[in-house]
Amino acid sequence: MSAETISVRIGNQNISVPVFIDQETTLQIADMLNERLQVIENQSTRIDSHRFALLAAMHFACEWEGLKRQTSQETKELVKALSRISDSLQQIIESL
Numbered sequence: 092m093s094a095e096t097i098s099v100r101i102g103n104q105n106i107s108v109p110v111f112i113d114q115e116t117t118l119q120i121a122d123m124l125n126e127r128l129q130v131i132e133n134q135s136t137r138i139d140s141h142r143f144a145l146l147a148a149m150h151f152a153c154e155w156e157g158l159k160r161q162t163s164q165e166t167k168e169l170v171k172a173l174s175r176i177s178d179s180l181q182q183i184i185e186s187l
Contacts, residue, residue, distance in 0.1 A: 102128055
C-alpha cells in the first residue's frame with residue numbers, strides 16, 4: 092500500500108483509506124465491501140453496523156485464506172508437473 096489516500100464511502104461513513112495499487116482498484120474494493128455489507132444487512136433482522144463490519148471482515152479473511160491454500164496446492168501441482176516434464180526431457184536428451 093502507498094502513503095497516498097483516497098476518500099471512499101463504506102456503509103454510511105466517508106473514510107480516507109490507503110490507495111491499493113491505484114485509485115480505481117481501491118474504489119472497486121470499496122464497492123465489493125459495500126456489496127458484502129449490503130448482503131449481510133439484508134440478512135439481518137436488526138441494524139448493527141459494527142457487527143456487520145466484523146462479519147464482512149471475517150468473510151474476506153476466510154476467502155483470502157482459502158485462496159492462499161488453493162494457490163499453494165496449485166503451486167505444488169505445477170512443481171510436480173514441471174518435474175515430470177524435466178524428467179521426460181532428460182530422458183529424451185539421454186536417448187539422443
